[in-house]
Amino acid sequence: MVRVRFAPSPTGFLHIGGARTALFNWMYAKAQGGKFILRIEDTDCVRSKPEYLEEILESMKWLGLTWDEYYKQSDRFELYRQYADKLLSEDKAFKDGDAVILKVLPKIIKVYDLIRGEIVVDTKEIKDQVLMKSDGSPTYSFACVIDDALMEVSCVIRGEDHISNTPKQILIYEALGFKVPKFAHLPLILDPEGGRMSKRAGATAVTEYRTQGYLSQAIVNYLMLLGWSPGNNQEKVTMEAALKNFSIKKINKAGAAFSLEKLQWLNSQYIKEMDTSKLAEVLRPLVAEKYPGANIQGKDFDHMVQLFKGRMSTLLDFLDWTDFIFNDKVNFEEEVRSKHLSQDMSKEFNLLAERLSAISDFNVKAAEQAFREVVAQLGIEAGALVHPVRVALTGRAVGPGLFDTMVVLGRDKTSQRLKESFK
C-alpha cells in the first residue's frame, strides 16, 4: 500500500516549493490508490507559530490537497522520549549533558533514490547525531524517522535540500530496527537565472498568488510542470489526465526553472474557460471590496465578466478593465486622449448621445443601430467615430466591442460621458 506524507514545519508560510512537494506526494498517493498523510513538524516550539499552521492548512485546502490522515509532532513528544530511552538502554546512544546522541559507527551507507539513483556516503563524513535536545525535544531527523516508520510511510518524497539528511536518517532507522522506506528527492525550484527561487522571480508564498488573483487550478497545473511533464509538450493538463500519467521515475533530476509568464498564461487559460456565472461569483467580492456599493448583481455583471474573461491574466485584471464602469471618472491614458480626443467632436458626440438616450431597451443591437444612423446622417466613416467614442467612454484605445462596452456602462452614463467630453 502506498503511503506518503507531506511534513511541513509551521515556521513560515507554505512556499511554492513546499506546495510542489505536497502536490507530488498527493498525486502519487492518488495515482496509486494510496494514502496521503499531512504531518506537522512543530518540534521547534520557538519558531513554530499557530498562524503559520493555519496558513499552511488553508493553502493546502485552497489547492485541493486534501489529506487522509493528520498528525502533529508536538502531540507525540512522549513517544520520541521512549525511543531515545530504548536506544540508550541498548547502548546505541549516549548522553552528553542532557542531550541524547546516536553513536555513529564506521560504515558505508547506500541510498537508492528513485529520482537520482544510488547515493553512497561514508559515515566518516557524518558526526554523531543528536536525537534529543537538552530541552527534551526531539531533533528533526529523530522525530521524522520514528514517524515515517510508525506511520508506515512507503516512500519519502521531499525537496532535494533534504538529501544530506537521508544517510543520517538511515542510521537512525537501522539503530531502531525499522524498515527503511524508499526515497525520492525532488529537484530544486530555480529562478530564471538559475539561482534558487527567490522573491525576485515571483511571490514565494502560495497565499500571495491567491491574493494576486491566481486560480488554484492554474497554480496546481503549473506546480505539476516543475520537474515533471505530461509529455507531448503539453502544458495545460487536467488532474485526471495527469494522474493517469504520473510516475516518480519520470521526475527530472535537474532543477526546475520557475516562469511567472507561464503561470500567468496558464491562469489566463483557466479564467477564459471558466463558466461565466462561476467566474462572476469569484469576481463579485473583489469588485465589492474595491468599489463598495457598486451594483454587482444581475445580468449586467455577468455580461461584463463575459466581455473581459478572455482578456485577463489574473482575476485582478478584471478590476482594471472595469474601472471605467465602477469609477465615476474615466482614467485616461494621456497619449490615447491626445491622439483620439484632441479634435472637437462635440456635434457628433451630442447627436449620438441624444439617439442613445432615446432607446428604451438599451441592448447591443439597439446601440449599434443608433450609432449607424448617426454615422449615416453625418455622412462620416464609422471608424472616425468608433475610436474617439471608445476613448471617451473607457479612457482606453483597446477593449471589447464598442456596443457591448456601451451596454455594460449603461445608457445614461454612456450618454453623459459623450455629452461632457468636450466641455
Ligand code: GLU
Ligand atoms: N519539516 C521538514 C521541512 O519542513 C520536512 C522534511 C521532510 O519531508 O522530511 O522541510
